[in-house]
Amino acid sequence: MLLHIDSIQTYYGSIQALKGISFTVDQGEIVTLIGANGAGKTTTLHTLSGILHPRHGSIFFEGQPIHTMPPHAVVRLGIAHSPEGRRVFGRLTVAENLDMGAFVRRDKAAIKQDLDRVYTLFPRLKERQKQLAGTLSGGEQQMLAMGRALMASPRLLLLDEPSMGLAPILVDLIFETILEINKQGVTVLLVEQNALMALSIASRAYVLETGSIILSGTGKELLNNPDVMKAYLGME
Amino acid sequence: MAVLRPAGEFDQSYAYDMATMRRRWQWLALAGFLALLYALPAYGSPSLVSFVNRAAMIIIAVQGLNILTGYTGQISLGQAAFMITGGYIAVLLVTRLDWNFFLALPVAAIGAGLVGLFFGLPSLRVKGFYLAMSTLAAQFIIPWFLRNAFPEVLNGAQGLNAPPPELFGVVFNQPGRFLYISLTVLIVTTVVAHNIGRSRLGRAFVAIRDQDLAAELLGINPFKYKLQAFFLAAVYAGLSGALFAFHLRHVNSETFSLNDSVILLGMLIAGGLGASVGPILGAVLIQGILELATMAGPAVSPFLPSAAAGAVQALRPLFFGVVLMVFLIFEPRGLAHRWSLIKAAWRLRPFSH
Ligand SMILES: Nc1ncnc2c1ncn2[C@@H]1O[C@H](COP(=O)(O)OP(=O)(O)OP(=O)(O)O)[C@@H](O)[C@H]1O
Numbered sequence A: 001m002l003l004h005i006d007s008i009q010t011y012y013g014s015i016q017a018l019k020g021i022s023f024t025v026d027q028g029e030i031v032t033l034i035g036a037n038g039a040g041k042t043t044t045l046h047t048l049s050g051i052l053h054p055r056h057g058s059i060f061f062e063g064q065p066i067h068t069m070p071p072h073a074v075v076r077l078g079i080a081h082s083p084e085g086r087r088v089f090g091r092l093t094v095a096e097n098l099d100m101g102a103f104v105r106r107d108k109a110a111i112k113q114d115l116d117r118v119y120t121l122f123p124r125l126k127e128r129q130k131q132l133a134g135t136l137s138g139g140e141q142q143m144l145a146m147g148r149a150l151m152a153s154p155r156l157l158l159l160d161e162p163s164m165g166l167a168p169i170l171v172d173l174i175f176e177t178i179l180e181i182n183k184q185g186v187t188v189l190l191v192e193q194n195a196l197m198a199l200s201i202a203s204r205a206y207v208l209e210t211g212s213i214i215l216s217g218t219g220k221e222l223l224n225n226p227d228v229m230k231a232y233l234g235m236e
Numbered sequence B: 001m002a003v004l005r006p007a008g009e010f011d012q013s014y015a016y017d018m019a020t021m022r023r024r025w026q027w028l029a030l031a032g033f034l035a036l037l038y039a040l041p042a043y044g045s046p047s048l049v050s051f052v053n054r055a056a057m058i059i060i061a062v063q064g065l066n067i068l069t070g071y072t073g074q075i076s077l078g079q080a081a082f083m084i085t086g087g088y089i090a091v092l093l094v095t096r097l098d099w100n101f102f103l104a105l106p107v108a109a110i111g112a113g114l115v116g117l118f119f120g121l122p123s124l125r126v127k128g129f130y131l132a133m134s135t136l137a138a139q140f141i142i143p144w145f146l147r148n149a150f151p152e153v154l155n156g157a158q159g160l161n162a163p164p165p166e167l168f169g170v171v172f173n174q175p176g177r178f179l180y181i182s183l184t185v186l187i188v189t190t191v192v193a194h195n196i197g198r199s200r201l202g203r204a205f206v207a208i209r210d211q212d213l214a215a216e217l218l219g220i221n222p223f224k225y226k227l228q229a230f231f232l233a234a235v236y237a238g239l240s241g242a243l244f245a246f247h248l249r250h251v252n253s254e255t256f257s258l259n260d261s262v263i264l265l266g267m268l269i270a271g272g273l274g275a276s277v278g279p280i281l282g283a284v285l286i287q288g289i290l291e292l293a294t295m296a297g298p299a300v301s302p303f304l305p306s307a308a309a310g311a312v313q314a315l316r317p318l319f320f321g322v323v324l325m326v327f328l329i330f331e332p333r334g335l336a337h338r339w340s341l342i343k344a345a346w347r348l349r350p351f352s353h
């Protein structure tokens, strides 16, 4: 088990956003967390990467408790997080943004290899190396945010709504790339509102509703579950 | 036969020549300008020499503020207090412990840096306006301490007098000689600041300023880097304040005030936040305008009868305020931005429009 989350409860002041969530991610999987607006998906990822700390419960990465660690320590363990809304450095170039992704690393040769890997995954980024990230399109910024996270050479990649606001053709491309990244050996925890796409590439999935997990199963099982279809896929 | 060459080949070498020529030309121009500045005592008027001295020392303080506010995005209203701190430490080391000025200078800078780091601690918890308020605390606590604590050492409100710096028998006892010190320190601080801006450290600063969440997720510890920025800003302030103390041969708890902290921020805004030429352009412009205002004061006082007595004092803030407003409205990115536009146009000549 790569990641084990054990009944975490996270609060914003006195407001409880996560009401005791437990789930696991195994080595090599794509696991997805789906749910409506405000369900607590982003809060879960922020708790994983140390931006927030759970008031109760624990998180283990490769058996090691990480729920009290600050974000800069969590990254160094091999968890990279591509945040909601991309948050690229608009006044830096594409290449400089990718360079920032490797901030915690010193192994120059391996960094260069990872840069080549990112440019192979996203040829568009290579073409635009010298462009300021703030002037990229939304899709390109999403590629950059994912590429930047990969530059940390993570074993676990956290993706928060990578398809948000993208045209369907780009959504397909992003999801294909997620599959490709996973094939290269990176375990993925994917948060999505686009349940149909997320479930179709995920090995396992959890459904989050107002801070609790209400359903879980393989991607296929949930895709064929009438309740899920109705609630998240807009189908009767 | 040249027409038979593939298109573009010659362009490349031409562009290459132009780039190296430009670089060589720029270095020559810079060296010439510095030589002119160093030779200033030989041909410049005493008031011009004094102005360049003051401008150099002020630029150093603004460069420090640029690291903290420009690159890292942390507003500070305490820079003047750290200047006083550097001044006191340097003067005490020289007068009490008989240190040479040139040894006391870096130690005073580091001392001021540590004090600045202490007052940067609230940046762990607060941002923006609240952080500005907490740096304001330095502006009250430090002068109060210097006025009231250890009167037999700090000499209360009277402050401390400083002897002129000395090195290998040369006494830097006039502005014309002091200029060599202030210019040399300025060159060092400029090179260091420029390199910080381009280093891993500078990238971390900018990342925290522009996207603090993403910065944290990439492994940047914001608190650590904010404290480093506070430290560096106060080191620069300490250098500036120590130089001022030995230039004026005196320092007291009011040598630099909240007013100066605000003016330093104004200079940074006018020059351009987060660009290494910004502090130089902003400090020279604003200081120039303020000193012109001082000179113009007596000249216009007949026309301002009610303010006549205090015309000199009255006009400085007025000029500062007006210039700041003009910049905020018409050139919010500062002179450094204009400077880079001019450089770009020059590079494209003769095809610029
Ligand atoms: N900084 C905050 N302060 C207070 N409450 C917050 C804060 N951030 C989120 N919340 C609340 O916590 C709950 C979970 O929010 P979260 O952002 O995790 O949802 P989400 O599932 O990511 O939603 P979306 O799909 O819209 O991104 C929501 O009710 C939200 O209002």
Ligand SMILES: [Mg+2]
Pocket: A041, A042, A043, A084
């Ligand atoms: Mg969210």
